[in-house]
Amino acid sequence: MKQTPFQLRVINCAVATLGLGFSGFSSAAGFALNEQNASGAGVAYAGTAAIGEDASAAWFNPASMSRLKQRQMVLGAHYIDLNGEVKDEGSTAAPGRPLGNSAGEFGDEGYIPNFHLVIPFNDRINFGLSVTTPFGLKTDFQPDWYGRFQGVTSDIKSVNINPSASYKVNELWSVGAGVSAQKLDAKLSSQINYAPFGGTEGLSTIAGDGWGYGFNLGVMGQVTPSTRVGVAYRSAIEQHLEGNVTFDNRPAAGPAATLFANSELTSKIRLPASFAISSVTELTPKWQLLTDATWTEWSTIQELDFLRQNAPAGAATLTVQDYEWKNSWRFAVGGIYKYSDTINLKTGIAYDITPVPDERRKVRLPDENRITLAVGSQYQFDKATTFDLAFQYVMPDKARIDSTEGNPAAGQQTRVLGRAEADAFILSGQMSYKF
Numbered sequence: 001m002k003q004t005p006f007q008l009r010v011i012n013c014a015v016a017t018l019g020l021g022f023s024g025f026s027s028a029a030g031f032a033l034n035e036q037n038a039s040g041a042g043v044a045y046a047g048t049a050a051i052g053e054d055a056s057a058a059w060f061n062p063a064s065m066s067r068l069k070q071r072q073m074v075l076g077a078h079y080i081d082l083n084g085e086v087k088d089e090g091s092t093a094a095p096g097r098p099l100g101n102s103a104g105e106f107g108d109e110g111y112i113p114n115f116h117l118v119i120p121f122n123d124r125i126n127f128g129l130s131v132t133t134p135f136g137l138k139t140d141f142q143p144d145w146y147g148r149f150q151g152v153t154s155d156i157k158s159v160n161i162n163p164s165a166s167y168k169v170n171e172l173w174s175v176g177a178g179v180s181a182q183k184l185d186a187k188l189s190s191q192i193n194y195a196p197f198g199g200t201e202g203l204s205t206i207a208g209d210g211w212g213y214g215f216n217l218g219v220m221g222q223v224t225p226s227t228r229v230g231v232a233y234r235s236a237i238e239q240h241l242e243g244n245v246t247f248d249n250r251p252a253a254g255p256a257a258t259l260f261a262n263s264e265l266t267s268k269i270r271l272p273a274s275f276a277i278s279s280v281t282e283l284t285p286k287w288q289l290l291t292d293a294t295w296t297e298w299s300t301i302q303e304l305d306f307l308r309q310n311a312p313a314g315a316a317t318l319t320v321q322d323y324e325w326k327n328s329w330r331f332a333v334g335g336i337y338k339y340s341d342t343i344n345l346k347t348g349i350a351y352d353i354t355p356v357p358d359e360r361r362k363v364r365l366p367d368e369n370r371i372t373l374a375v376g377s378q379y380q381f382d383k384a385t386t387f388d389l390a391f392q393y394v395m396p397d398k399a400r401i402d403s404t405e406g407n408p409a410a411g412q413q414t415r416v417l418g419r420a421e422a423d424a425f426i427l428s429g430q431m432s433y434k435f
Contacts, residue, residue, distance in 0.1 A: 029328050029352040029367060030272075030298050031137035031156055035078040035112045036060070036130070038430035041390035042346030042376015043334025047290025049278035050220060050230030054386070054432045055116040058128025061232040061278075062164035062176025063218035065118050065126040074116040076388075076430030083107040084139070084422030086363060086401060091146050092415045094406055096195045100146040104363075104418065106139040123168070128178070130162040135184070135271060139364060143203065147363045147416040148191040150405045152203065154364040155187040162216065176218040184239045184271070185209040188364070192247060197256035200249065204260075206306055206318070208243025208267060226282045236273040236300055242266055245306065245318060255314075263311035265318065270300040288336040290348070293329065298355030301325040319405075321362070325355040334374070346376040346390070361401050366420030368399035376428075384434045392426040 028034045034045045037056035051057070052064030055072040086104035093099040115131040135158040143152050164178025189205040214235040222228050247260040276294040283289050304321040334348025350372040361367070376390030399420040406413040 028330065029354045029370065030296065030301070030325065030356075031135055031365065032272075032274075032296065033112060033133055033136050035080075035426065035428060036076075036114050036132045036134070037074060037116070038076045038078070038376070038388040038390050038428035039074075039378065039432070041078070041392055041426070041428040042348065042374055042378070042388065043290050043336065044332045044348030044350035044372050044374040044392065046292045046332035046334035046348050046350070047278045047280045047288075048292060049218065049232040049276045050228050050280045051278070051290065052220065052230075055118040055128065056114070056130070058116050058118055058164050058178070059114075059130040059132055059162060061218035061220060061230045061276075062128060062166050062178050062216065063174040063220040063232075064230055065128050065164070065166040065176060066124075066168040066174035066220070068118050068126060069120060070434045071119045072117070072432060072434045074114075074430055074432045076114045076116075076428065078112040078426055078428045080110040080112065080424060080426050081107075082109070082422065082424045084366075084420060086147060086366060086416070086418045086420045088146060088418050090417045092417075093146075094193070094414045097149070097193050097414060100148055101142055101144045102146060103142060104145050104147060106141050107422075108138050108140050110136070110138060112136065125168075126166045128164040128166070130160070130164070132160045132162065133158055134160050134182070137365065139366075141363070143191060147418075149193065149414045150403060150416055151188070151190050151362065151364040153187065153189045155185075157185045159183045164216070166218075171222075173219070173221040176220075178216045180214045180216065180234075180237065182212050182214065182237050182239070182271075183209065184212065184241065184269075186241060186243075192250070192260065194250060194256055194260075197251055197254060197259070199251045199256060202247055202249030202260075204245065204247050206243065206245050206265065208241035208265065208306075210239045210241040212237040212239040212271065228280045230276075230278045232276045232278075234274045236297060237271045239269050239271060240266070241269065245308070258312055258314045259316045261312050261315045263315060264309040265306045266309055267304065267306045269304065272297040272300045286338045290332075290334040290336065292332040292350075295327065295329055296355070297327055298325040299327050301355070322360065323362075324357060324360050326357065328353045328355040332372075342380040344378040346374070346378065348374045350374070358400060359402075361399055362403055363401060363416055366399040366401055366422070368397040368420070370394055370396040386432040388428070388430045388432070390428040392428070394424040394426065396422050
């Protein structure tokens with residue numbers, strides 16, 4: 001099918017979205033991100049696998065694209081403001097290490113872009129393309145804080161390119177499928193103590209990136225005259241990362257120069273699969289009720305192991321990080337009120353269950369169960385253009401941390417004992433355009 005100049009501009013826009021990246025707070029449990037559109041943000045992402053409201057259906061459930069009869073493009077963006085602190089409750093330093101600054105603030109601001117495109121091929125088949133950021137995290141502590149030997153900066157960014165297609169089986173049921181190419185970038189830093197080698201402190205930084213590939217499947221059906229149900233599955237994606245480890249301010253000579261030598265590294269991480277079931281019920285001509293239950297296979301995150309490559313003989317091995325995460329659920333319910341022919345009002349609430357066991361909680365990701373409250377509005381500007389605006393307030397439970405780092409045999413362990421408190425504000429907006 002020959003592409004029009006407008007379609008070429010749309011595709012170029014999608015490619016440009018790749019360069020925007022992500023930096024900010026993980027809005028869902030673990031380091032997953034729900035913010036893949038703004039039209040779903042107003043209902044706390046309830047009903048996403050069944051609603052088929054706009055071109056973002058291509059991401060949430062490709063089967064729900066069958067509800068769209070015209071070509072449509074969605075451009076969305078999200079602003080996240082995180083405020084967080086790990087309050088000290090008796091942390092202790094290893095001999096020869098000062099405890100450091102008692103302040104444990106890790107708040108930050110972030111932006112998440114997304115792009116979606118749906119093009120009907122005929123009455124039964126639609127094609128879609130989504131460019132999203134499904135995983136992301138950033139916690140950024142001061143380099144002199146009391147937990148600096150366990151973590152200073154943790155920055156994870158992702159970009160996912162997901163072409164898909166839907167097929168309308170009959171007037172009641174549709175199916176869909178897609179494939180994903182996903183780029184992951186990770187940067188982890190912490191302080192290193194050089195005192196036993198005649199030095200002071202320095203910053204250790206691990207940075208790497210890689211591509212992984214997966215698929216997604218979906219089914220949507222009208223189970224009663226008033227209720228529609230959608231089921232969506234997204235596969236796990238295994239990422240093979242390549243990068244390097246660097247040590248700042250290390251001694252220039254002696255054993256420490258070899259022990260803490262810079263080198264290349266590799267690592268492997270399996271990002272989780274997910275399964276969602278959603279419903280949309282027409283309660284009255286003006287009211288819709290939306291529900292969602294999403295399972296995420298976070299048990300794929302058991303440990304994080306970085307392997308040195310081309311390092312000199314005698315270089316220190318990099319510490320294996322034990323996580324032992326467990327699978328988790330997210331539940332959401334929302335409502336849409338048709339205020340007028342051009343305005344819809346939205347609200348929703350969600351509850352995320354953390355995958356992080358209490359005994360494995362780290363300063364890099366002090367994750368806990370969380371509640372999200374959401375409100376939003378949708379305005380149909382004209383027959384082709386619709387705008388969405390939404391606000392979410394995320395309230396994680398207080399997260400207790402009891403984590404040790406260092407060599408116990410050498411008496412070099414540092415213990416972080418504290419309680420993390422945080423909240424986040426998310427402002428989302430998008431434009432949907434039919435052409």
